[in-house]
Amino acid sequence: MHPEHTAAGNELKRGCGRAAELIAQHSSWRERLGILRRAPHSAVPRLVLASFASLPPAVEAVRCEIATPDRYEDGLTELAAYLSRPTPVIPAERRGLEDLLAYQRNSSGTIGMGDLLFLHAFVNVLAPDRVVEIGTLSGFSAAVIADAVAQHQRPESESVVVDTIDLSQRCLTDQKKPVGFEIPQLVTHLSSRIRVHAGQDARYVEQIARAGELQLVFIDADHQHPRPTLDLIRVSRFVRPGGWVVVHDIDLGSLGERMRAAGTPFDYGAPFGAQWLFEAWPFEKISGGNIGALRLPSHVRDLVPFALAMLRIPSELEPIPTRRTLEAFFAAVVDLM
Numbered sequence: 619m620h621p622e623h624t625a626a627g628n629e630l631k632r633g634c635g636r637a638a639e640l641i642a643q644h645s646s647w648r649e650r651l652g653i654l655r656r657a658p659h660s661a662v663p664r665l666v667l668a669s670f671a672s673l674p675p676a677v678e679a680v681r682c683e684i685a686t687p688d689r690y691e692d693g694l695t696e697l698a699a700y701l702s703r704p705t706p707v708i709p710a711e712r713r714g715l716e717d718l719l720a721y722q723r724n725s726s727g728t729i730g731m732g733d734l735l736f737l738h739a740f741v742n743v744l745a746p747d748r749v750v751e752i753g754t755l756s757g758f759s760a761a762v763i764a765d766a767v768a769q770h771q772r773p774e775s776e777s778v779v780v781d782t783i784d785l786s787q788r789c790l791t792d793q794k795k796p797v798g799f800e801i802p803q804l805v806t807h808l809s810s811r812i813r814v815h816a817g818q819d820a821r822y823v824e825q826i827a828r829a830g831e832l833q834l835v836f837i838d839a840d841h842q843h844p845r846p847t848l849d850l851i852r853v854s855r856f857v858r859p860g861g862w863v864v865v866h867d868i869d870l871g872s873l874g875e876r877m878r879a880a881g882t883p884f885d886y887g888a889p890f891g892a893q894w895l896f897e898a899w900p901f902e903k904i905s906g907g908n909i910g911a912l913r914l915p916s917h918v919r920d921l922v923p924f925a926l927a928m929l930r931i932p933s934e935l936e937p938i939p940t941r942r943t944l945e946a947f948f949a950a951v952v953d954l955m
């Protein structure tokens with residue numbers, strides 16, 4: 619029977635948006651085997667089992683939107699309660715966050731205000747030692763994360779607070795400048811504690827983190843499906859069990875559709891990759907609007923059936939990048955097993 623018409627198919631669909639429907643629509647054994655045919659031969663026997671394993675029942679995302687600065691404190695309290703962490707004390711002087719908010723109002727290509735506030739609050743509550751970011755651009759979100767991480771450290775500390783990785787050497791929105799070029803002016807006092815790794819992708823995390831070390835990774839790179847899922851799979855071995863991955867643009871695809879319907883499509887397109895990843899995620903998750911936090915399972919190998927299920931959603935890439943991404947995807951999945 620087609621999974622769409624089974625209890626499992628119905629479970630997948632409940633509260634999970636279009637991603638789960640797309641997965642269910644492409645779940646025949648023929649389609650699953652068709653995907654596995656692209657995997658390395660030596661891995662196929664193990665992958666077959668994972669490809670036909672049932673996914674954990676879908677979960678609804680907890681919602682915590684922090685749309686405006688006056689909601690920041692409430693947002694902190696809600697996130698702290700949800701994560702069972704102490705609510706961080708807000709310093710009387712909040713220059714860092716205020717400056718970043720002022721900068722955000724005049725910038726393009728970087729995360730929006732609600733996303734900035736959620737990201738800052740989430741990092742503030744989780745209080746990780748450092749964060750790895752995939753997708754630097756000018757360095758704005760790296761500065762936001764650095765400001766929140768540093769709040770929990772001694773002012774004289776010199777440890778790295780953010781490692782930010784970008785495939786490009788040049789900032790896409792200002793090709794004359796290198797990626798991360800705005801960091802020194804945005805967070806001058808922290809810029810020596812932010813390392814920019816230009817010309818690299820998520821595979822580079824292996825060079826800068828030990829397995830199971832990181833408390834949090836932020837993914838905001840290529841949003842075309844299945845690349846956000848590939849980034850997540852690549853970094854997950856380096857996140858501690860039950861750690862978190864925050865993903866940006868989890869509403870971008872729907873926003874693009876709404877804009878197209880209103881006659882004002884985006885210049886750079888509005889792919890669904892991050893949105894489908896968030897919607898289909900079968901473990902704990904928190905939605906901050908267009909940004910969301912995904913909690914990794916205790917064993918990263920439990921991600922394998924989910925990762926293979928995501929491949930059933932048609933790729934948003936052109937045929938040649940799709941083929942290369944699939945090869946990379948299978949290599950990353952095999953590393954989880």
Ligand SMILES: C[S@@+](CC[C@H](N)C(=O)[O-])C[C@H]1O[C@@H](n2cnc3c(N)ncnc32)[C@H](O)[C@@H]1O
Binds near residue numbers: 727756757
């Ligand atoms: C949306 S921008 C990041 C914005 C940034 N996080 C901010 O809010 O300030 C996406 C960035 O990801 C980079 N990128 C694209 N594909 C990538 C990949 N596979 N790995 C790492 N970076 C990638 C692009 O060069 C671009 O700078």
